Amino acid sequence: MATGSAQETQNFVTLKGSVELIVDFFNYSLNSILYQRGVFPEESFIPTQHYGLTMYMSKNPDIKKYTDEILPHLKQWLTEGKIKKLVLALCDVNSKEPLECWEFRIIPEETPTGEIKQQGTKPLKDIQQEIRNVLRQITACVTFLPLLDCVCSFDLQVHTTNDAGAEGWGDVQPISIQNAQEVQLRSFSTSIQNVHTFVSYKSV
């Protein structure tokens, strides 16, 4: 998390810095969602300060292990520009039914050559401000999302290009929610990549 500060000395971010920011954001938003939606008990979260907000991070060893395993892969794929979408699916454990789906669509900034930009043009403060807004909004989503009153767990699905793959990763059917209502949250841009956040939930 603090590795991103190495880039903060410069005013603008590079691709690597953008990737770090996005992955950090994803980690915090994942933990925040798990806390807010009550997937895991509140006692298993500890509040930490980041982005100027109080973010709840899980101290569950399983979750920590999982995130430690997947984040490096995500960083690598993001750097290569292979990730199109990160989907966090909250499912009922017993009925295996997907109840909620948080999508983070990653769209790289268009360049004339078609390759990924290496140097950004946006000051770090602005990016962080935008990220803060998105995280606040995620917290505020609790007001309208339906209650998850069954035992839930989560799974992360990565929509990548066909040439992505690594050990420990397998193909899976993309989740689809019946009678879904989709809400678009704020987006933020690092001037190299744009991240759009969506939440789909089952409308009763």
Next chain:
Amino acid sequence: MENSSKNVPDDLDSTVLRHQVQRYFNELNQESGSPLNMEFLSMKRKPASSAVSSASLRTLDSFLPKKIRFDSSMTGENSFTGESSIFPKRNVAESYSQSLNKSAKVDVAAQYEQKLSEKQANILELQQKIIQTEMKLNNVVTAKDQLEHDMSNLKEKCKIKIKHYEDKIEDLNVEIKQLHLRNEHMSKENLLKKEAVEHLKLAFAEEKLSCSQELAESEQKIINLQLGYEEKIKELENNLENALLKASKYQMEAEEAKHQLKLKETVLSPSSSNHLQVVIEQQRQVILEMENALFAQRTTFSQSQEAKLARIPQLEKELLQLQETNQLYRETAANELLLKEKISALQESVQRYKEQCQAIPDLQGEMKKMASHLRDWESMANRLFDADSLSQVQTQTKSDLEDRVRKLERKLGVVQKDRDHYRTINEMYEGEMTRIGGPTAVSTEAKQIANLERLLEEYRGIVSTGSTSMTSANNETVVKLTQEKEQLTKELAELSQVIKTLKIQLELAESKGVAADTRVLHFTNNPLDNVRRKTLEQISKLEKENESLRERVRLMEAGHSQNLTLMVGDHFEQGCTPERLKELEEKLKSSEMMNQRVEEVFRKYCSEFRRGVFELFGYQVDSDDGKFTLRSVFSESNTDSLSFKYVGDGLMVMDTPYLHTLDDLVQLHINNQKSIPVFLSALTIELYSRQSINSSAYPSVMDTPS
């Protein structure tokens, strides 16, 4: 307002003007040394209009000596203000003084005087103009005041009018509202009245019904009363008759009593006459009493009867009236029926007459047609039968025929002329031909003609073949093209279908959210799957525990109190769990089913085999634990059977009663030849020969009588 806004610049302009003029004169005074008329500057004046002031400024400028302007241009200042104009003046004056000082002072003075006078004139003119402008200004101001005053008056008037109109509008609104209310009231009243009218109508109808009902009831009452009266009359008459009868009876009894008395008197007069007399007197008294009673009865009866009889005429009158009314009613009823019948009859007749009337115009038309036809025919007939007309007709036909003949003759003449013409042409040509050349020319020409004709025919042939070939080629190309077209259309249809399916697939894929070039990955060791796995494991573990506990409980209930865990373990090892039981049961069922099937198949095979053997070899073979009993198909009785048995390695024939009858065969085939098949086949032949009426194909080996 505008004037006030103008006043400020007017003031400014006037002060500027004043200052300029003052300075101008000061300069002049300084230079010329003669006092000028400055009185006009001290006068209080009203502010001049900006236009006037600007105009005056402009005039000032224009009236300033032109040299000043020239000098101003010289000096480089082109400003419009009076100040700048004054400075050049000074310069001019200075230059003038310096230049002409030495040489001609007198001229200068004269010039100065001239200039002064001119300037004075100018000033006077300006004064006049100022005064004029001030006058105008005053006029304008007064006019302005007046206008303002008028405006204010008009405003007030307008306001008053507006108020008036507003009041009027309010009044009208109020009136409108009142009218609306009235309208509503009236409508409501209208509705109420309508309802009342309807109620009244209903009541009237009801009353009508009730009146008619009452009428019917009263009529019925009358009839009943009539009947009642008649009955009463009859009763009274009966009573009267009875009473009369009774009276007559009493009279008769009275007379009889009298007679008896008289008799008794005559018979018993001398003796016990007193007694008898007393008795007679008693009886006489009784008789008298009876007579009195009778008389009283009669009188009362007669009185009542009289009263009743007095009523009779009235009743008779009423009866007559009622009878008359009844008759009237009956007649009216009859009349009604009659009238109805008449009406129906009349309606029918009216309809018939209408139909007839409708048919009249058609008939008239026909009549007219007929009349015209008739006239024609008459005319024709007249013409025919008239001698003159006949001759006229003849002449007409003749004339027609003659015309035709003439036309034909003309045609004929024309045709003849043409023929002659062509003949002459022909002769001419022939003449020319003979003249031009001899047979050679003719021949060349004929040759040319022949050549041309040949060419013509050739071309015709070519054209026809070409056309046919063209047509054939065309047909072929057409056929090819149509085939190609069909192929292409088929391909098109197929491709379009493929496109459709692909589009559908694409839509499906898109709807699923996955494009063709995307891969969806997830970490295999993800929490969701882990949790699921754990829950499943937990569930299975719990189930196992549950089973073991159940078994434990069962054993405990059964009485085993020691080594329960071991026994539970054994139980599970044995696999007597219900699941195992179910599995075993299922296996059992399946195996039983298999067995059954196998049995069926075996039985079927066996029976078919035995049947085949019987039909092929002629022996019904029954096997019983290694013992074979054979019955021939040609055997004479069912009990005839041969028996064989396996003894050691070989098959031995057993003794049966039937065997004894076949000793010779047995001797030959079994004992000597030691062959059972030969024996059996010989036996078959023997039996067959016995059975068949005709002589068998194979003569029997043994001619033994059976």
